[in-house]
Amino acid sequence: MSSTSAVARQLPRPGAAGKRAPLESPATVYLTYLAAMALTLAPMLILSQDDYWTNIITLAYLFGGLATAWNIIGGFGGQFSAAHGVFFSVGAYFTARFYLDEGISPWITMPIGGVLAAGIAVLISWPTFRLRGPFFAIATMAFNEVAMVLANYAKSVTGGPQGILVPFRPGLVNMIFRQSWQYGALMFSFLALTVLVSIFVRRSRLGFYLLAVREDEDAARAAGVNVLAVKIWGMAISALLTGMGGTLFTMFIRFIDPPTLFSLPEVGIKFALIALIGGIGTIYGPLLGAALVVPLENYIRAVLGGLWPGAHLVVLGALLMLTALFLKRGVVGTFAGARQRRRAGRT
Amino acid sequence: MTTFFTVMVLGLLLGGIYGLVSIGLNLIFGVIRIVNFAHGETLMLAMYATYFGYAWAGIDPYLAIIIVAPLMFVFGVLVQRLLMQPLMADPIMQIFASFGLMIFLQNIVLLMTDGQPFGLPPIGISTVDLLGLNVSFARLVALVAVTLIAIGLHVFLHHTMSGKAIRAVTQDKRAAAAMGINVDRIYLMAFGLGCAVTGVAGCLLTPVYTLSPTIGSDFMVAAFAVVVLGGLGSIWGAYIGGLAVGIVEVLAGFYIDPSLRRAIWFLIFIAVLVARPAGLMGTVGAEEVGFREQH
Numbered sequence: 001m002s003s004t005s006a007v008a009r010q011l012p013r014p015g016a017a018g019k020r021a022p023l024e025s026p027a028t029v030y031l032t033y034l035a036a037m038a039l040t041l042a043p044m045l046i047l048s049q050d051d052y053w054t055n056i057i058t059l060a061y062l063f064g065g066l067a068t069a070w071n072i073i074g075g076f077g078g079q080f081s082a083a084h085g086v087f088f089s090v091g092a093y094f095t096a097r098f099y100l101d102e103g104i105s106p107w108i109t110m111p112i113g114g115v116l117a118a119g120i121a122v123l124i125s126w127p128t129f130r131l132r133g134p135f136f137a138i139a140t141m142a143f144n145e146v147a148m149v150l151a152n153y154a155k156s157v158t159g160g161p162q163g164i165l166v167p168f169r170p171g172l173v174n175m176i177f178r179q180s181w182q183y184g185a186l187m188f189s190f191l192a193l194t195v196l197v198s199i200f201v202r203r204s205r206l207g208f209y210l211l212a213v214r215e216d217e218d219a220a221r222a223a224g225v226n227v228l229a230v231k232i233w234g235m236a237i238s239a240l241l242t243g244m245g246g247t248l249f250t251m252f253i254r255f256i257d258p259p260t261l262f263s264l265p266e267v268g269i270k271f272a273l274i275a276l277i278g279g280i281g282t283i284y285g286p287l288l289g290a291a292l293v294v295p296l297e298n299y300i301r302a303v304l305g306g307l308w309p310g311a312h313l314v315v316l317g318a319l320l321m322l323t324a325l326f327l328k329r330g331v332v333g334t335f336a337g338a339r340q341r342r343r344a345g346r347t
Numbered sequence: 348m349t350t351f352f353t354v355m356v357l358g359l360l361l362g363g364i365y366g367l368v369s370i371g372l373n374l375i376f377g378v379i380r381i382v383n384f385a386h387g388e389t390l391m392l393a394m395y396a397t398y399f400g401y402a403w404a405g406i407d408p409y410l411a412i413i414i415v416a417p418l419m420f421v422f423g424v425l426v427q428r429l430l431m432q433p434l435m436a437d438p439i440m441q442i443f444a445s446f447g448l449m450i451f452l453q454n455i456v457l458l459m460t461d462g463q464p465f466g467l468p469p470i471g472i473s474t475v476d477l478l479g480l481n482v483s484f485a486r487l488v489a490l491v492a493v494t495l496i497a498i499g500l501h502v503f504l505h506h507t508m509s510g511k512a513i514r515a516v517t518q519d520k521r522a523a524a525a526m527g528i529n530v531d532r533i534y535l536m537a538f539g540l541g542c543a544v545t546g547v548a549g550c551l552l553t554p555v556y557t558l559s560p561t562i563g564s565d566f567m568v569a570a571f572a573v574v575v576l577g578g579l580g581s582i583w584g585a586y587i588g589g590l591a592v593g594i595v596e597v598l599a600g601f602y603i604d605p606s607l608r609r610a611i612w613f614l615i616f617i618a619v620l621v622a623r624p625a626g627l628m629g630t631v632g633a634e635e636v637g638f639r640e641q642h
Binding site: 078080127128130131133134135137138139141142143145146149150152153264265269272273276308309310311313314316317318319320321323324325328 | 376382430433434437438439440441442443444446447448449450451452453454455457458461462560568571572575604606607609610613614616617620621624
């Protein structure tokens with residue numbers, strides 16, 4: 001057993017353990033994916049008669065997808081972005097504006113809004129990716145602040161502080177549904193898409209470059225990786241998905257305003273903390289994180305919200321501190337690590 | 348001309364407030380390089396303590412410094428010991444943990460105050476005449492105080508053994524430890540001191556602002572910007588950075604658009620960050636010190 005702990009001690013950083021193993025075969029990966037998606041869909045199928053729970057599950061799917069998107073740059077690439085609320089809002093406002101003014105279907109504006117968000121992500125990233133670690137986090141946070149000021153200012157686009165209310169006109173084309181399970185199916189598809197993209201990225205050359213940059217930027221550069229290009233690509237893919245999520249959020253909640261969209265604990269950094277709690281840098285960690293965090297939060301809000309507003313955030317804050325202190329690799333990372341150590345112990 | 352003068356004075360006074368909330372952070376983020384996103388909450392807690400000190404016991408906000416500052420020192424030591432010290436090897440986890448602390452404290456206060464805003468009633472002198480201009484007394488005090496604190500911290504960091512030890516630890520932990528410096532204790536002391544200074548800021552700002560649980564985080568991004576803008580670890584950088592930010596904000600608000608004023612200096616901040624990560628008055632390369640991996 002002593003050799004096991006020696007191996008564990010040699011690991012440069014949490015999260016790196018799984019990366020030494022040879023790439024799993026495509027069959028294993030995609031069978032795992034299908035099984036995971038079936039497992040994810042099950043709660044909604046079971047509870048589809050219950051509107052209350054269906055709504056919570058729908059939100060969990062959406063935030064699971066958003067956390068998975070954040071994880072591509074934040075987890076694989078190790079770049080703590082606090083600017084994802086900006087990309088999210090770009091998608092949200094783009095869809096809301098064109099839907100209200102021109103009657104354009106959100107199905108059309110969703111991908112365009114995503115591309116726009118990715119473009120803005122590239123513009124933001126180009127200068128800020130010269131900064132490392134905490135400086136990058138602070139700079140992206142400043143971008144979130146600037147975007148919020150601009151959103152409050154540009155009333156003709158965003159409706160300013162009053163926000164935008166999307167009228168209830170149900171219809172598939174409008175992406176507005178009467179039944180809550182229909183939203184559930186929509187968000188589930190989004191989640192399934194983001195996880196699939198995440199798997200593709202992780203298994204691609206870009207994915208390995210991102211990991212290399214996370215583990216040691218200078219070494220990656222010395223090995224011939226174009227660090228800036230890798231980070232920008234990771235950010236763009238992540239922002240594209242996040243922008244699409246913004247569209248879905250708008251059509252689900254049907255009301256958006258700057259305090260909601262640019263709130264760090266409720267939107268921007270929430271993606272990050274869901275990913276952290278589930279397992280940062282893993283494929284299914286963000287998904288599991290959402291499955292834990294979103295229902296818990298809503299449960300607390302429902303039980304204590306009337307009496308103590310903000311009680312759910314008290315719990316979330318505490319959870320975040322405890323995770324950072326004792327469960328750095330999240331639920332998934334910790335279990336995977338334990339399994340790997342067991343395996344290593346056998347051989 | 349008189350308008351311009353007025354705008355400059357108002358900017359300087361606002362800058363004093365920015366300097367005041369940033370100078371403690373400069374000690375924590377600038378000097379010992381710990382990323383504490385809950386720094387704004389230190390300010391918030393200090394302000395609430397000051398307010399309730401007055402509301403319950405009638406303690407004058409300026410007199411409350413002698414109670415609140417030591418209280419915040421203890422708070423800082425606890426945060427560093429329990430939350431930050433275990434995560435010293437992993438700045439990203441420090442970001443997460445301190446962000447968790449921020450959400451936690453904000454909402455604990457929200458929960459206890461039921462979201463009610465608190466503001467001190469006008470006490471003592473409210474405005475003073477400054478070269479024919481009526482300026483807020485509390486803001487003037489803040490400007491004077493931040494100047495004194497900056498001088499004090501500069502002397503402390505450069506001319507006392509403890510201050511030199513703090514800077515030594517920042518530059519090279521191992522070498523400092525080899526010289527007989529207790530590294531963990533230095534971190535505790537510096538973190539506590541940063542919080543104590545912020546406690547002083549909280550006392551001085553309680554008469555200026557209406558209290559809400561998010562008042563600290565409203566200042567937080569600004570404070571980080573000021574510290575980076577001025578130059579990490581440079582006390583004078585944070586002081587001048589704070590004043591510059593205040594002046595830019597008021598100028599932009601007056602001559603461009605009041606609702607855009609924050610966006611304008613944030614963009615300037617991002618530009619400076621990108622062009623010169625060491626900040627206006629920091630030594631080039633200073634931004635790497637303490638974040639580089641030490642073996």
